[in-house]
Amino acid sequence: MTPLTPLTAPMPTARLALREVPWTSALLLAALGAGTVRARRRLRALPVLPAPPIAPAASAGLPRAAGWRLLTAQGVEPDAATFLTACAYADREGLRVLDLIPADLAAERALGLLRLVDPAGYRQDRLGEGRGAGYAVLVAEEVLARAGVDPDTPRRDPAELLALVRRLKEFAADATGLAVAPALSSGRPGRCGPGTTGPGRVAALQAQGLPPGGLAAAQLAGLAVLAGAVLRQGRWGAAAAGLYWLQPYLALGRRGGPLHPADLAAATALRPVRSLGAGLRTAAAAARTARGAADTARAASYRAELAGGTDRFFEPRRPDCPWCGSRRLTVRVRVPDLLQGKPGRFTLEQCGDCGHIFQNPRLTLEGLEFYYRDFYDGRGGEGAGTVFGRLGASYRARAQMLRPYGAPASWLDVGTGHGHFCNAARAVWPGTRFDGLDMGEGVLEAERRGWVATGFQGQFPEFAAKLAGRYEVVSMYHYLEHTRDPLAELDTAAEVLAPGGHLAIELPDPESRMARLLGPAWLPWFQPQHQHLIPAANLREALADRGFSVLAEEHGAAHQGNDFFGAVALTATRLAPDPDRPWGPPATPRSRALAGAVRVAALPCLAGAAVLDAVRTAAARRTDGGNAYRMLARKEGA
Secondary structure, three states, rough: OOOOOOOOOOHHHHHHHHHHHHHHHHHHHHHHHHHHHHHHHHHHHOOOOOOOOOOOOOOOOOOOOEEEEEEEEEOOOHHHHHHHHHHHHHHOOOEEEEEEEEEEOOOOHHHHHHHHHHHHOOOOOOOOOOOOOOEEEEEEEHHHHHOOOOOOOEEEOOHHHHHHHHHHHHHHOOOEEEEEEOOOOOOOOOOOOOOOOOOHHHHHHHOOOHHHHHHHHHHHHHHHHHOOOOHHHHHHHHHHHHHHHHHHHHHHHHEEEEEOOOHHHHHHHHHHHHHHHHHHHHHHHHHHOOHHHHHHHHHHHHHHHOOOOOOHHEOOOOOOOOOOOOEEEEEEEEEOOOOOOOOOOOEEEEOOHHHHHHHHOOOOOOHHHHHHHOOOOOHHHHHHHHHHHHHHHHHHHHOOOHHHHHHOOEEEOOOOOOOOOHHHOOOOOOOOEEEEEEEOOOHHHHHHOOOOOOEHHHHOOHHHOOOOEEEEEEEEEEEEHHHOHHHHHHHHHHHHHEEEEEEEEEEEEOHHHHHHHHHOHHHHHHHOOOOOOOOOHOOOOHHOOOOOOEEEEOOHHOOOOOOOHHHHHHHHHHHHHOOOOOOOOOOOOOHHHHHHHHHHHHHHHHHHHHHHHHHHHHHHHHHHOOEEEEHHHHEEEO
C-alpha cells in the first residue's frame, strides 16, 4: 500500500477541532458568560436595608433625623420608615453617604449599575467614583456643607443626582455605600429609570463621567458583531445570541435576591430590540448635543490667543545641557501635541555626555500655561480625574516602599494635583498627616475634600523657608519631569526634610527599550508637558551631591502598563484630533466622520494593545525593567 503523502494525510483531531471553532462566537460566549457571572456575584454582595420598624406609609414630608438629609430625584416618594431605617443603617455602618436602590429597579439599569460597581469593595476603594441608582441618596449634613451642596434644592433631575453622588463620594472617600431599599419604588412599571429617552440617557451617562457617543457606538458595534456571528457561525453564533438575550434573567432572576425588577420578563424577551433602539437613540442624541456656552466662549478665547501664532510660547534654544553643561546635543524626538492636539511642535534633545533628555527650546511660562490649560482642569479636568482615580494600586505601592523604614508622622506630596495619592496612601499609613503642594487650585479642593490636611498652592521653592525641616517624608511622583529646574526642586526637598527624613521620587525612565521601539508614540515623552527626562544614574548622583543616601531603587515595580495602549491612542489622536476641540478649526461633518471612523478602527487595535501591555507588564515585573523607576533616599546628617 502506498503511504499517504503529507498533502493527503488527515490532520490530527485536535488541530481539526481548533480549526472548526468559530472564535468570534467563542469569545462572545466567554465575555457574556463572564459578565453574567460577575453580575450575579455582585448582586449577591448588595446590602439590603433591614425591614422597617414601622409599616411604610405615604406622608406629606419626611421626619427629621439629626445630622441627615435625604436627597431624591423627581417623582421619587420615599416613606418615613425607609428614611429612618436608612439613617439607622448608615449610623451603624459608619457611613456618611448612602445611595438607596429601589428593589424593583429596571433590569437594564440594574445590569448597568452592577457593571460599574462591585459592592464588596466599593466602600474600601477610596479613589473609586461615586455610583448610584439615581433615585435617592442619604447624606450627612456635614458632608453636604463641605461639598457646598444645598440640601433644600427642589427635587433634582435623575442625572443631576447621579452627578451629585460622584461628587459626594469625594468628600466621604471611605464612608460611602449603597443599599437596596425594599420599600422604595422606581416608579411606574416599565420605567427604565434615569436616562430612559435618548437625551435623558446622554445626560445620565455624562453625569457618571461616561462618554455617551463612545458607549453607543460600542453597543451598536457589539450588536452588529453578534448578528454577524448568528448569520455566519451557525449554532455557536446562536448560542452567543441566546446568552445575550437571556442575560437579564440569568443575572437578576434569582429567587429571593435583593432586586426583583418589575420589567424583568419584558427586558429579557425584548432585549435585542430594546438595546438596538437605546443605542440608536443615544447615538443620535449625542450627535445632536450642541457645545455649551462655556465651550463656545472657550473657543473664541483660543482663537484670539492663537491669532498671533505660537512662536511666543518658546524660549530661544539653549546650546548646552542643563544637567552637566555639555554642548554635545542631538535631537532625540520631534512631536506635535499628541495629548490635546493644540498647535505647535516640540523637540526633545539628548546630551551625549550624561544622557539627560530635555525640551529644547523649552516653553516659556506663558507657553506652559497655554498647553496645560484644559488638561488637568476645565475641559479635560473630569477625564484627568478619572484616570488618576484608577491608579490606586500604584499609589499604594509607592506608599508601601516606606514600610521597612518605620511609620512617618508627616508627609508632603509635591505635585499632588487633587491629592489622589494622599487619599489612597491613607489606607497604608492611617496615622500619617498628609499635606499636598501644587501649582493648581486642585490642591485647595483636596483640602476641602479632606484628602490632604493642608494644601499649599504655588511653586515648591517658594515654600522652602516656610516649610524647612517640617517633614519626615517628601514625595515627588511624576513631578520632576514637569519642572523647569529639577535640581532646584531637589535643593528645596533637602531643605524641607528633617534630618533622617526620606525623599521618594518616581520618574519616567528615558532608557526604557520602549522609548526607542515606539519612537514619537511613546507616551512618557508626554509633550509638551515633560520638560526633563532624567536617567536613574543622573538622579542618584544629584541626590548624593545633596547629602542623600539612596536606600532603594525599583524599575519593574514602577512600570506603568500603558506603552502599547498609549501608542495606539496617541496615533489615533494624531490621525484625527477631537473635532470639537476649542483650539482647533470649527468642526465639519467631514472632520466628525473622520474622527468617528478612526475611533472605530482603533478599537481592535486598543484591545490588542491592552493584551500586549499585560504581557509587557508581567515581563517588566519579572526583569525589573519598565518605563519608569522609583527611588527612595534618606537625608543624612544631624
